[in-house]
């Protein structure tokens with residue numbers, strides 16, 4: 303993107319020139335990701351001060367419309383250290399027993415839940431009951447049923463439920479979506495998503511099914527599931543999957559090590575993806591059309607995203623994903639902004655439906671039909 307005007311011309315060309323595909327919302331009222339209007343600042347408390355929360359808090363220092371104003375943690379020493387670092391007053395700090403009291407705290411508009419996957423549901427429901435907007439990390443939760451309950455609870459409380467899909471605001475990703483909507487790749491035929499890394503520390507919650515709700519698929523494979531949907535621009539209608547487990551000691555029952563899965567889309571496009579905790583260098587998306595292709599590599603990691611299409615390299619700026627995400631979420635919550643790719647609970651529920659289909663297929667050996 304060279305200028306805002308050029309980018310907007312491209313975006314509007316896609317939004318108005320072609321039928322917008324089901325997973326992609328209209329960009330008509332959008333300002334650009336990262337180019338957030340002046341407006342009310344979203345005051346955010348982070349719940350769970352672990353590894354990813356540390357990255358989010360550091361990124362938020364760069365936000366224009368989001369500010370870290372509160373802390374919720376089970377570890378008092380972390381609260382102390384974070385208070386000093388981010389200048390958070392005692393009155394905005396809570397533990398897991400007393401955080402329902404945020405209800406009466408005007409310094410907090412939203413709570414960003416960044417704990418192990420299986421805890422998101424209860425925490426989001428408590429946040430909603432306190433009348434605050436909820437932002438959950440991915441996966442939103444560990445089952446479709448739980449996801450539906452979270453959506454319902456937030457609706458009932460009249461608060462927003464958003465999920466930390468930071469790539470939905472990433473410039474290379476959005477440019478490929480724009481090119482696809484403008485017909486530059488022709489009919490989309492195929493997507494390949496590779497998502498994986500070698501997981502270390504065997505004591506971590508990611509390898510405990512009670513806290514993770516699954517293995518590589520819940521943690522990293524979800525990027526290929528979600529990515530297939532925003533790259534192809536459709537929701538899959540079937541999935542089949544095969545699981546390989548080479549180390550059943552490290553990867554206990556309920557923790558998938560490697561899953562290969564295929565999906566089919568209404569247009570006839572197909573996808574072939576891999577999710578693993580046992581291979582390195584797997585962070586790549588490839589989209590194939592009859593007239594062109596697009597590649598993202600890395601596609602979802604923290605390193606600078608690189609993009610290539612049949613027209614050559616995409617020379618776009620790299621952003622601090624979490625800072626742009628939080629600014630955009632402020633605009634979604636306060637201005638009703640519609641992102642190009644949604645980040646709400648309904649969007650996250652679709653990924654959970656696909657993941658449940660993948661697990662079901664891997665167990666049964668049969669293709670599973672999906673209704674997203």
Ligand code: NDP
Pocket residue numbers: 349350351352353354355374375376377380416417418419421439440441466468507513521
């Ligand atoms: P960490 O283990 O680093 O941190 C999790 C934190 O949750 C802990 O530090 C702790 O904070 C709190 N917690 C509460 N209860 C428990 C418990 N029973 N066991 C362990 N921790 C607990 O995990 P991550 O930060 O890596 O992951 C957290 C979430 O963020 C996950 O859902 C993950 O999928 C997601 N994530 C998303 C990423 C993205 O790029 N979008 C990247 C990495 C993770 P405290 O001590 O303050 O209570």
